[in-house]
Amino acid sequence: MSEIPVLETRGLGRRFGSLDAVSDVSFSVPKGMILGVIGPNGAGKSTFINLVTGHIKPTSGKVFIEGKDMTGAAPWDIARAGVARTFQIVKPFNGMTVRENIAVGILYEPHGTNRMAVALREADEVLHTVGLAGQGERRPNELSTADVRRLEFAKALASRPRLILLDEVMAGLRPTEIGPSLDLIRELKAQGTTVIVVEHVMKAIVAVSDEVLVLAQGKVLMQGDPHEVLADPRVIEVYLGHRYAKRQKGNS
Ligand SMILES: Nc1ncnc2c1ncn2[C@@H]1O[C@H](COP(=O)(O)OP(=O)(O)OP(=O)(O)O)[C@@H](O)[C@H]1O
Numbered sequence: 001m002s003e004i005p006v007l008e009t010r011g012l013g014r015r016f017g018s019l020d021a022v023s024d025v026s027f028s029v030p031k032g033m034i035l036g037v038i039g040p041n042g043a044g045k046s047t048f049i050n051l052v053t054g055h056i057k058p059t060s061g062k063v064f065i066e067g068k069d070m071t072g073a074a075p076w077d078i079a080r081a082g083v084a085r086t087f088q089i090v091k092p093f094n095g096m097t098v099r100e101n102i103a104v105g106i107l108y109e110p111h112g113t114n115r116m117a118v119a120l121r122e123a124d125e126v127l128h129t130v131g132l133a134g135q136g137e138r139r140p141n142e143l144s145t146a147d148v149r150r151l152e153f154a155k156a157l158a159s160r161p162r163l164i165l166l167d168e169v170m171a172g173l174r175p176t177e178i179g180p181s182l183d184l185i186r187e188l189k190a191q192g193t194t195v196i197v198v199e200h201v202m203k204a205i206v207a208v209s210d211e212v213l214v215l216a217q218g219k220v221l222m223q224g225d226p227h228e229v230l231a232d233p234r235v236i237e238v239y240l241g242h243r244y245a246k247r248q249k250g251n252s
């Protein structure tokens with residue numbers, strides 16, 4: 001019955017000096033799942049993404065992509081395996097237009113076109129998908145914070161990944177701007193894409209995730225149904241501190 005998970009990690013860890021930024025993280029993500037990843041600042045969420053996408057090498061454990069051991073593989077090899085990601089700190093090329101920023105990514109894709117005209121056309125499609133249709137001729141540094149996030153999302157989407165890891169793509173968005181991003185994530189799922197969403201906006205996480213994984217101090221604190229996870233005293237405690245958790249217990 002069991003289909004090979006799109007992503008599986010076993011005992012994944014990364015140590016920086018004496019700090020275990022990610023420690024003994026084991027879990028698997030089936031095809032088409034939207035997995036929300038939450039955790040307080042410094043919990044290891046971005047490091048986890050970096051480990052999966054090859055931007056940082058693990059000091060322990062394994063990463064399997066569609067059953068294949070990709071531990072320590074280079075980012076371009078992982079991208080070639082169908083994995084895309086966004087960066088929490090975005091670095092668009094300000095010397096090019098928004099549209100060209102995406103087209104360049106398409107040209108460098110392993111299975112993509114090598115014709116600029118085709119890449120620009122594909123870029124237009126992706127811009128439309130993320131709601132940036134009218135912004136293609138602007139420079140990234142002329143965009144609003146929300147639109148810069150959308151550009152980052154668009155760059156990841158342009159490679160038509162099978163697994164996409166989103167590192168706080170909704171940060172800085174107004175509540176009214178979050179809805180369209182959630183719709184887009186659901187649309188990706190409907191197309192069969194597997195999505196890992198790292199986000200601090202809890203409402204967004206609950207609304208969109210099939211399951212939620214909580215990281216705290218680099219370790220998996222718990223994983224499960226979004227509502228159950230967010231109601232769990234351990235999770236409340238890591239977010240809001242001991243006092244709040246105790247009060248909740250006292251009330252129940
Ligand atoms: N390259 C690095 N060298 C040394 N320490 C690092 C490095 N990258 C991350 N860390 C440390 O590892 C821990 C986890 O950082 P990480 O950025 O993964 O957290 P995060 O959960 O993404 O936090 P945030 O919610 O603030 O984005 C932090 O203590 C951070 O300072």
Ligand SMILES: [Mg+2]
Nearest residue numbers: 045046047088
């Ligand atoms: Mg982070």
